[in-house]
Amino acid sequence: xxxxxxxxxxxxxxxxxxxxxxxxxxxxxxxxxxxxxxxxxxxxxxxxxxxxxxxxxxxxxxxxxxxxxxxxxxxxxxxxxxxxxxxxxxxxxxxxxxxxxxxxxxxxxxxxxxxxxxxxxxxxxxxxxxxxxxxxxxxxxxxxxxxxxxxxxxxxxxxxxxxxxxxxxxxxxxxxxxxxxxxxxxxxxxxxxxxxxxxxxxxxxxxxxxxxxxxxxxx
Numbered sequence: 001x002x003x004x005x006x007x008x009x010x011x012x013x014x015x016x017x018x019x020x021x022x023x024x025x026x027x028x029x030x031x032x033x034x035x036x037x038x039x040x041x042x043x044x045x046x047x048x049x050x051x052x053x054x055x056x057x058x059x060x061x062x063x064x065x066x067x068x069x070x071x072x073x074x075x076x077x078x079x080x081x082x083x084x085x086x087x088x089x090x091x092x093x094x095x096x097x098x099x100x101x102x103x104x105x106x107x108x109x110x111x112x113x114x115x116x117x118x119x120x121x122x123x124x125x126x127x128x129x130x131x132x133x134x135x136x137x138x139x140x141x142x143x144x145x146x147x148x149x150x151x152x153x154x155x156x157x158x159x160x161x162x163x164x165x166x167x168x169x170x171x172x173x174x175x176x177x178x179x180x181x182x183x184x185x186x187x188x189x190x191x192x193x194x195x196x197x198x199x200x201x202x203x204x205x206x207x208x209x210x211x212x213x214x215x216x217x218x219x
């Protein structure tokens with residue numbers, strides 16, 4: 001061992017997840033998002049609202065690296081507002097970066113369940129939560145809202161959100177009659193740093209497993 005070598009017990013430095021550039025979604029991530037949607041629908045929390053949040057348009061500082069924290073702050077405000085009024089939510093989100101398509105830049109697609117009685121006011125507050133998350137909201141098109149009245153509408157949006165699946169995984173995902181994705185429809189052409197997709201804890205893999213165990217547990 002030379003003088004400059006680390007001792008044998010030393011472990012290589014681990015790269016922080018927030019510093020890793022990500023361009024595509026793995027097969028596991030896309031499959032998890034669809035399983036989360038199925039579970040949300042099963043427990044009465046089908047996402048009925050779609051949000052497109054544009055971090056470059058909103059003037060966020062260094063959105064390629066900071067959009068994740070901004071999105072987390074936005075979703076926390078939106079989720080807590082629902083919960084404080086006695087409601088429940090379920091969330092599926094995906095981050096994209098399209099530098100070469102009409103200046104889209106870094107943006108997030110969000111599917112969220114909002115109790116019907118709260119939907120109108122929730123929709124009105126989205127700009128307030130965006131400002132708290134560091135976005136400039138005086139311009140139009142920073143946080144775009146679309147209602148999703150049916151399960152098919154929600155599935156249609158999630159198909160779009162799944163388009164960044166890594167190309168070699170696309171035929172695997174679609175095999176056996178799975179939902180068809182259009183991977184040619186404006187995929188990301190630049191990376192983001194940090195998590196590229198996620199679901200809320202109440203519909204993640206752990207929650208789905210716990211739910212199945214409760215259903216099969218003997219009385």
